[in-house]
Amino acid sequence: MAVSKRLNVNGKRVTIQIDDPEMPLLYALRDDLELKGPRFGCGLAQCGSCTVHVDGKAVRSCVTPLSQITDKQRVVTLEGLGTASKPHPVQRAFIEEQAVQCGYCINGMIMESAAFLAKNKNPSETQIKEALAKNLCRCGTHARIVRAVKRASTNA
Numbered sequence: 001m002a003v004s005k006r007l008n009v010n011g012k013r014v015t016i017q018i019d020d021p022e023m024p025l026l027y028a029l030r031d032d033l034e035l036k037g038p039r040f041g042c043g044l045a046q047c048g049s050c051t052v053h054v055d056g057k058a059v060r061s062c063v064t065p066l067s068q069i070t071d072k073q074r075v076v077t078l079e080g081l082g083t084a085s086k087p088h089p090v091q092r093a094f095i096e097e098q099a100v101q102c103g104y105c106i107n108g109m110i111m112e113s114a115a116f117l118a119k120n121k122n123p124s125e126t127q128i129k130e131a132l133a134k135n136l137c138r139c140g141t142h143a144r145i146v147r148a149v150k151r152a153s154t155n156a
Contacts, residue, residue, distance in 0.1 A: 006071035009033060010080025018066060025069055026050045026061035029077060037078025037107045041136070048108030048135035052077050058115035078107045081114060090114045093152035094145070101139035108135045113149045122153055 002017040009029070016032040029035045029052065038061050041049030045060035052061045053076040054069065069075065082088035087095070090113045100106050109132060116123070116131040123131070128149045129142075137145065 005066055007069060007075060008071055008073065009035070009075045010077060011074075013071070021067040022065040024062050025052070025059075025064045025066055025075070028066055029061060029075075035077045035079050038111075039104060039107055041104070041108075046134070046136070047105070048112060049105055051108040051111040051135070053081075053111060053115055056115065056118060058112045078110060081110070088114060089155050090117065090149065090152040093148040093155060097144050097148035097151060099141055099144040099148040101141045105135060105137040105139075109137065109145050113145075113152065117149070117153055120153075123149070125150065 002019050004015050005018045005028070006013065006015050007028070014033060016028055018028065026038055026040060029038050030040070038052050039049040040062060041047035043062050045063040048060065050060055050062040051058050053059065054064070055073050082091045090110050094100060094106065094110060112132055112135050120127060125146060128146050132145065132149070
């Protein structure tokens with residue numbers, strides 16, 4: 001039997017119908033709310049493609065059950081981080097550094113970077129690499145990604 005679940009996503013209050021409260025947040029975001037920023041990668045919280053912010057903290061939405069998210073918490077996806085006309089500094093830096101190749105990992109890289117930079121305004125290259133170590137990129141654009149995060153830290 002479906003029940004209503006209220007969420008605060010990208011600054012909007014939404015209500016979805018769910019059959020299973022243990023359903024991953026990722027499925028609600030992609031399937032019910034049609035937000036395509038967070039991606040399904042591994043389903044085990046190992047790649048980072050599904051990363052979103054919950055109250056400013058980077059969270060792997062593929063393993064976060066809806067039952068753990070309240071309507072008082074703020075969920076932000078890539079779509080809510082910035083806009084096409086006013087991108088978040090990290091989004092702008094990724095564009096300027098041409099840090100995207102296939103683009104599959106970029107949601108996680110950007111969301112993890114934005115949460116990291118909110119806590120560390122002037123990170124070293126080593127700190128950036130450590131912060132992104134659990135986000136996988138198979139295309140090998142790591143050098144451009146690190147440059148983008150460094151650029152965002154100086155432009156924020």
